[in-house]
Amino acid sequence: MLSIEALTKRYKTGDLALKDVSFSIERGQVVGLIGPSGAGKSTLIRCINRLVEPTAGAIRLSDVDIPKLGRTQLKTMRRRIGMIYQEYALVERLTVMENVLSGRLGYVSFWRSLSRRYAQKDVDKAFGLLERVGLSDHVDKRADELSGGQRQRVGIARALEQDPELLLVDEPTASLDPKTSRQIMRLICEICREHDLPAIINIHDVMLAQMFVDRVIGLTAGEVVFDGPPAELDHAALTRIYGEEDWREMRKAADEAAQDASDAAAFKAAEEERMAGTV
């Protein structure tokens, strides 16, 4: 489906962001891309739709080599790749419906998009998607009136409105609270299964990735250092990805969070017992 071969990216500043990255993804497979910040996760997924120009290597989606495409062909290719962003990247001053319909821009003429006269089947599709992500009541609101979780749902609907063959997801939960993060991750993964859609999800929350994805790729300093099912992601693998010190820190933070949660639960239980006693 998607195959990446020897992908390399060197920025103008001389920084080598990706070194000889190779992997391929099957239809319907959801891949979590993990790694410390600065490892090249964002660069990697932006190379796939060429928001960042790769320096060398091949990226094949259904046997079309993306780095070799000309401007017009690239536009046709981009509409087949949906993207979801960390800060949602909605057009804040347009309505939810306009944002979702902007997923059709690659398909419609300029005049149609300027006058917002979209084909009825595009509008029907948008209504369907907004219902799927649970925003039927917010169709006519402006994007900047919504909460973070709601905005990310609009982002998901916009990406799906493109009828994508591949979903690129850049830190979808980094701006959200833990509960909303899980809901959004679940929604993205469910939708991918429903549509048999492959996806690459950049995510730095390892626990969240393990909960939802089919396969994990670990990236460190621009190189793939782990590739396998989430179950194989053990202490040794994570140390390889994040480095001894950082991984220990992350695990400590996770343990503390778990400890806090169980403390809170115990406190609540004790409280309830006491209340029951007084009544």
Add this chain to the structure above:
Amino acid sequence: MPVWQTEQGPAWRHRTTTAQWLHWLGWLLAAMAFVFCWQIMTVDTKWFFVKDAPSQAADLFSRAWPPKWSYVNTLWRALWDTINIATLGTLIGVILAVPVAFLAARNTTPSHLVLRPFALFVIVASRSINSLIWALLLVAILGPGILAGIIAIALRSIGFVGKLLYEAIEEIDESQVEAVQATGASRAQVIDYGIVPQVLPAFAGICVFRWDINIRESTILGLVGAGGIGLQLQSSLNTLAWSQVTVIFALILATVIFSEWVSSRVRKNII
């Protein structure tokens, strides 16, 4: 820097001795320059005339007061012309400024080497010449009348609107633009969906602000023959009809207050 050790411990002063002297020297030079300029300025002043300034001013006010309010009825036409000059001039200026701004903004220009410097030059050229000077040139070319005034206002507005708009375009949130690009949108669609919604409030604010300025500027364009209420002001001044001049001033003041009110209302409602 000026920290040194004494027996009691480290001591500190704001400036070193040399810096202190240089500082005083700077002030001395400034004072000398001021005295020199004052002399140049006053060498041609006839102090004889300046001495009776208070009585001259009192005399002028006595001629200008009371205002000849009946004169206002001959001014409505000129006032209408003035408002038209400002409004049409702003409209034409804005229409021309929009493409110039998109060519000048770093993130939307199609060519950094040719079109961007060209657009920046257009903006600077338009801004460097006052409306009154534009009107003077245009009256010489087109002959006196409203048309010269409208074009003068339009030419001056291009630079103002163009500059503020291209700065607004450069300050937009690029992630929204990137997201629209990633859907496979064409360049024109990216502008329509990614950029226009972001700069629209700024654009509306800039337009009414310029219209407000243009109302004020068009009141004086008549002085050089470009139509409007300034023409009446000119003829009243020439005939020393001071009580009419007072009426014109009052009318201009009222118009400017009105335009300020309109533009503040519009800006409040859009942003």
